[in-house]
Amino acid sequence: MGLSTSLGTAISGLHVTQTGIGVVSQNVANAGVAGYVRRVVSTSDTLSGATIGTSSTAVQRLLDKIVQHQLWQESAGAAYTSTRADALSNLDKLFGAPGSATALDSVYSSFTTSLQALKNDPSSYTNRTAVLDAASQLANRLNGLSAGVQAERTQAETKIGGAVNQINQLLDSLTSVNARIVQGQSDQATAGLKDQRDRIVSELSQYMDIKTSEDARGSLSIVTGSGAQIFDGRPAVKFGFDGRSALGPESLWSPNAATRGVGTITMTDNSGNQIDAIANKVFRSGEIAANLELRDKTLVQMQAQLDEMAAQLSSALSDREIAGTAVTAGAATGFDVDLAGLQSGNSVTLDYQVSPGGATRRFTFVRVESGASLPLPASASGDANNTVVGIDFSGGPASVAAQIQAAIGGGFTVSNTGSMLRIVDDGAGNTRDVLGLTARPTATSLSGAGGSPELPFFVDAGNGNGAYTGSFEGRSQALGFAGRITINPGLIADRSKLVVFNTTPATPQGDATRPQMLLDRLTKGLRSVTNAVSLDGSTATSNTTVSSFVQRVVASQGQAVENAKRLDEGQQVALASVQSRFAETSQVNVDQEMATLIELQNAYAANARIISTVKEMMDMLMRV
Template identity: 40%
Template sequence: MGLSQALSTAMSGLRATQASLSLVSSNVANAETPGYVRKTLNQVAGTTGEFGSSVLIAGVNRQLDEFLQAQLRTETSGAAYADVRSDFLTNLQGVYGNPDSTGTIEDAYNKFLTALQGLSTSPESQSARISAVNAAQSLAQQLNATSQGIQTLRANAEAGISDSVSTANNAMQQIARINVQLQAATGTSDASTGALLDERDRYITQLSQLMDIRTVTNSQNQVTVFTNSGVQLVGSEAATLSFNAQGTMTPTALSNPDPTKSTVGTITINFPHGGSYDLVSTNSIRSGKIAAYLELRDKTLVQAQTQIDQLAASMSSALSDKTTAGTAATAGAQTGFDIDLSGLQSGNTIHLTYKDNATGVTHNLSIIRVDDPSVLPLSNTTTVDPNDEVLGVDFSGGMSSVLAQLNGALGSTAGLQFSNPSGSTLRVVDDGATNRSDITAASVTTTVSSLTSGDPHLPLFTDNGGLYTGAINASGSQTTGLAARISVNTALIGDPSRMVIFATNPQTPAGDTTRANLILNQLSTASFSYSPQTGLGTTGAPFTGTLLNFTKQFISQQGEAATAAKQLADGQDVVLNTLQSKMDSVSGVNMDEEMAHLLALQNAYSANARVMSSIKQMYDTLLQIAGG
């Protein structure tokens, strides 16, 4: 090797050492920088002359395990999803309150029952009457407050979606920007390229907290980001998400797969070259913060509202709904029943039981009055009883229209015939000689509207001052949001004696216990079935129990859900932290290793410098000899 070759080799060594020292300095400086990936120099041997080998810098390596990185992003989405759910369910548990504390639905209900027991014992006591009305008001107000708390949480989820969409848009735009910069730097692998890749990874990780994503990277360092459902978010250009927030959340603000029927905000992706896509109705986001917010707003908290709405509805109906059996009727060879529809209101039900003699099957038919034909036909799930066959009938056109609808629906199929012999009487009979069906029972359930109707049933609770009848119209069921609107009948507040007196001619004796006992029995020992939409029971086997049983059950269910969500979030955080530790061990900066590397570089630098110094001395000696 000639001196010039040796000098060139030593200089290449100095250059490589200087570049490595620069990377070590950068690694040490960014040891605590989130998302920073340790850099090393990629060195290769190069030929110098006939005998020597110099060192060439082939680029900068990022110490990155891409498989581990993909796992980390998946778990980041899962952890963010679990943490959001846990936080909200803990807050929801706070809205319901601790069952053992005051200021809860269960506490207010128990105090109401205690007041009713006092009224049943001393119905003539004005104090007992007032106490019962006041306790009823406290219960109604507790339901109002609980509903408000649930809707506040839904509003918070809506705000969380809006903030997440803004963050996601910024992250996607930054990823696209860096893709363009990297494309311009194709073929280079220096420290600046590594810094861009680090920055892009940080934005991808940020995006993975918001939604479940996967990435595809090509040979030119261009990354394409998709949702796990396959929707492309970023390529050389970024898509844009838009969210049409609807403002204040109310119980009637509900999501619907049909965009024309949905009354909550949805997320739409707008692609760079035109076209858009609804990410919510297509279930395109399945994890991350956004998925958690959507699930909470549209399912979890809606179910919580349904639970207290069902309690309010069942409690109201238990006191105001009166069932009256039909009276036997005949028309020649035909037999059946006469049913008095004088008190029938929208949402009230006519019950028929008939046996199909050809098949031996007994049918339980619920004919529900509706005054808005746009809601027809009604589903069999309109009632809680799984054995019910439901028929909605529009009463807005009068009795002749009602008869036409009933005979049209049941005349040919069941052999039943309907008529109106007089006034508001509905007569239903079998077909006589053919004997296709036998009608075995008939009744009507109506909502009592007066406090002094002569019947102990009463509208103790009202819907913002109006009767609760379970009406169904184009806006939905009256049950939806009832807990937010339930109140005590103002006539009772003005005259608590109506808690006892239910007739004025002759007047109910002051010490009569009939009404007080009915109220107490209905609210403490009577058993009811509840909609499976509350999350309790199923369509085929609905939850059945007293009102207090139902209350305790859904509050207990909520507590268990909050505990399970916290355990899931804690477990997910452990998994995430474990993966992050593995990632840090591979890609993070280890100060001990960097210091050891620094000492090695110092020695290498000194050695290369010593070689250059020796070569200089040799050149000086040669020049002296040549000059001599």
């Protein structure tokens, strides 16, 4: 090998080691910096004529792209689970620890305990006051919980709006960084830009589930988990959100803009075409998906449970049950019942038996004052064993009978005499047999002549303190009732009405009939619970006592919180595992860099020694 060849080889080696030392220095300086990916210099041997050397081909980032993509997916999942867990934990604090003095189950128990004491001593003014105090605390607790649920929904709405704005900003930032990468600057600069781009994508993955790919130029493309393109070198869509400032129980999402009470997310492409991202289920994971689920499902269901609790609490104490009178018409048998006392929202139930087989079924007919209130909302629907039908009473008793006949079909005969409704079977004995016909009117006064013990103990503050009847006029009266339930002001003005329910003849002050009725209706009487509450994941109606229903709601809330926490803990473990795998290749290890630096320094010294030796030999030759 000639001296010139040796000199060229040493110089090329010197350049490579200088580049390598610079990369090592940069790695050490950025050790621990979030988003920094370790760099290395790739080298290759060169042959130019008779000259053999080494050259650095590129500064490369060390990372596993498959693991990186998995990391972004797990990040979206972790943001989803942590957002839900945090929100439900906040509500759990609002509900209170089960058994604590302010917990919902404890407040309800105090109310039933006070009724027990009043039953034992109805004439005691102290006991009557204790009942009203406990009832007031229960109503206030339901009011506060309803307000807390809606505050959490409003917070979710605000967070959705903030996340949408942040996504647009991230996509804009990604555009400039991506363009500089594609322009092909130096390898060292490009590596830094790719780190910056990855940090932007990593933050984007917190808000929504995404998938990325690169073309031959290194330009990035991003689609959502649902397949919607959001970036292709530049933003493919612009996200929009028409948020609301404050949400209430009636503020619900709908694909129909005219009936929608909350904000929706739109995606507008570069041609001006717009789609509803929520209706098209674009968001399947990440912070936005979690807040949408909280706002439109989880918290709406929780409000429905509170509303149902308030409705059952009120109706159990105010609704009378008027059993029909058995009648026969030839071979046909059935019942008569008077509909005169029914108000909007009150119901009549028809129980029957299917023959052969003996299965029992029910029709529930709900009074409405106008056909505009039909059909009834989904929250009023029953199940396979209980068909709920709205009946327009505006046309009079004959129209009511005709509507009921159309609803139940053949096998029954429906007729009326004034307000008296009659339903009989066909007398065949092998189709459907009538078992019972019951009207359930709501008591509207605290006492009356020859009255019954039922009373409007709790009333609707949003309806002029009127009795709760379950009306569907305009919208369901149950919607948001937990936030409006209050004690009847008449009871506060006259505590004797907790005992006295007859004026002629007057009920004795020591009579326990009404206190006993109040207690039994809450602790023993079975109530039909609507499917809107979806307790235990069920969508069917169920029969339970008010006391049992309160316990089930409290238990369901606690279980939901625990499930959310466990899911988040599992997801965080999965995220940490992927982060560890990603760090194995991409994270800077200072000890490893120091070892590499020593190797480079030795190589640098060796190349420098060769250059020095060649110079000495050349000088010697020049002197010959």
